[in-house]
Amino acid sequence: MKTMRKSVSFMLASLMVLVTILSACSGGNNDGTTGDNDPNVKKDPITVSMYDRGNVPPEVGTVDNNLWTQWINETVPVEYVPVPRWESVQRFNTLLAAGDAPDLILEYDNAYRNQLYLQKQLMPIEELIEQHSVEYKALLEEFPLLRQLGTKSDGKLYEFGRLLGYIPGGYLFIREDLLEAAGLEVPQTVEEAYEAMKKVKADQLATFGTNMSGYNWMDVAFQNTTWVLEDGDMVKDWERVAAATQYKKQLFDEGLVDRDFMTDKNGEKALQDFVQGNTFMFGFAGNALLVYNNYETLRSNVPDAKLAVIPLPRSEFGQFSPYFNDPVQMTGVINIQAKDPESVMRYVDLMSSESMAHTLKYGQEGVHYEMVDGVEQTLDQDKYEKEVSWLGDYRMLGGQHIINEFTKYVEDLDPSDPFDQEVRTLLETAFSLYIDKERPLPEVTKYMPGLPDEIQFVVSNVNEPMSDLWSRAIVGGSNATVDKTLEEAKTLWSRSDGEQVEQFYLDWYRENKDTWVFTEDLYDMNF
Known part of the structure; x- marks a missing residue:
């Protein structure tokens, strides 16, 4: 504990600029009071949810009490409410039912935050930002998508977000x-x-032409995204799913893919086939580090292997790119029962500031890193892993645009290592190919609207049997034609009240097409 408090004191000394920022935003003091209230009355801490992934080293503390939370409390008094990461919705519902939900709810699930809005559990934040914010207000002005995505159907701003x-x-x-x-x-x-x-299969150069489990690039190439734009409306697609299924069926029938792909639920077998050198073209979803590690494994198994990253091939529906992470991600809402929203705003500003984002990513200069030619170089990897590496969920707000995880990883690759530079070329090529409006994402929007309960019920009931139909068409041989499956799928959709879902999206698109964030809006942001 003595060491922990010494670290906290060092951080306070090195980052006092944040106190100045927060004082500017609220006219407040550093003791939990604000200029709008009696300065002799100390305020209760606000409450903020924090994902508990079980990844905080015990010697550092817990997710709600560690050297960083102690330091943050020196500026904004806050109590963190641990929420199990993979049971967050259930935990929030329990807290809400008991009247114990945190003042600031941080949650990645768009559908759940929308549910809270529909239940009138959220506080509008426009006036709060206008009157009490400096940092987040500036982000809204610089990146209008934050405002667009945070605004709900009543025209009011409810959600905070971050820039990735x-x-x-x-x-x-x-x-x-x-x-x-x-x-x-x-x-x-x-x-x-x-x-x-x-040709590669016939020449016995590879066992498989491509993978059908894991990341299925063929659905992207055929724009098989369920909902598409046609004649100025958003409609349910049938043509693309049929074409994608016919293509996959052809590959399956000719032995160009693993015949057991349906049992490979998480794509792990497909990945192992790839790194062992058995696959010619490989669709992959993951971060830059995983790309590096998988290529390194492939090279160790097949020393002469040489990878290239390529654009997705064109189909009759156009040419598209694999998904990229949401460049703007909404993450936070204020509980309508929050008693001190001004202090919540102070916390949001603190966590949105450039200095805080940098500190929670790299740690303290001189302790966790040093600057070498303008680049942060970790001083002690073990110390960084123990004290800093697990702080990702503390960075769910605001100013992450100063640190792009992808470009940072690429820049940190060793310029003197030939393999590192080969991977760097691979990753830079991927960025230039896939972040390009000439080869856009296939979806109408990355930010699909939340569904009312009755519509979600229909979707949840029909999705799995519909998916099973198309899968059986792929593996069913000549007895399961795509044309026959298409008719069966349309009948299933109709019997499952799919027209209700179609009408919802049709009405939603017509009402929001001039204000929503669609795919074409994503390519001109100045990150």
Whole structure:
């Protein structure tokens, strides 16, 4: 504990600028009082939810009481409410029912936050920001998408968010060494990809043409996203899902994919096939570190393997890119029962500030890192892992745009290591290929609206049997034609009241098409 308090004191000394920021936002003091109230009355701490992932080293503390929470309390008195990460909705519902929900609810689940809005559990925040914010107000002005995404159907602003920048999340890799061995060029269309897979398989250069479990790049290539724009309206798609299924069925029937793909629920077998050198084209979803690690494993198993990242081949519906992480992500709402919203706003400003975002990412200069040629270099990896690496959920608000996790990882690769530089080229190529409005995301929007309970009930009941129908078409041989499956799927949709879902999205799009954030809006942000 003595060491912990010494660290806290050091942090306070090095980051006093944050106290100045917060005083400017609220006219407040550093003792939990504000200029709008009696300065002799000490305020109760606000309450803020914090995901508990069980990843805080015991010697550092707990998710709600550690060296960082103690330091934050020197500026804004706050009690953290631990919420199990994978049971967060259940925990919040229990707290709300008991009247014990935190003042600031931090939750990644868009649908759940929308549910809280529909239940009138949330406090509008526009006036609060206008009167009591400096940091977050400035972010709203610089990045209007924060305001657009945080505004609900009544026209009021309810949600806080954070800025992540552009971070590729999906990839299509191809074995460049196998391309050369087969005398092929990079396939430009789905038809060329199919022919290339056949050639590589026929030449016995790979066991599989591509993967069907894990990240399925073929659905993206065919824009198989369920909802599409046609004739100025948002409608349920049937044409694309049929085309994507026919393509996958063709690959399956010709032995170009693992025939047991349906039992590979998490894609782990497909990944192992890839890193063991058995797969020609591989769709992958993951972060830059996983790309590095998987390529390193592939190279250790197949020393001559050479990977390239390529654009998704064109289909008759256009050319699209794998998903990238939400560049703007909404994360926080204020409980309508919060007794001290001004202090909640002070906390949001604190956690949105540039200095706080930097500190919670890198730690303290001179303790956890030093600057070398303008780049943060970790001093002691073990110390960083123990004291800083687990702070991601403390950075759920505001100013993350100063730290793009993807570009930071790329910049930190060793310039003197040939393999590091090969991976750097791979990742930089992926960024340039996939963050491009000429090859957009296939979805109408990354920010689909929350569904009313009765519509969600229909969707939840029909999704699994619909998916099973299409899967059986792929593996069912000549007895399960795609045309027959399409008719069965339409009948199932109709019997399941799917028209209600169609009408909801049709009405929603018509009402929001001039104000919502759609895919085309995502490519011109100045991160």
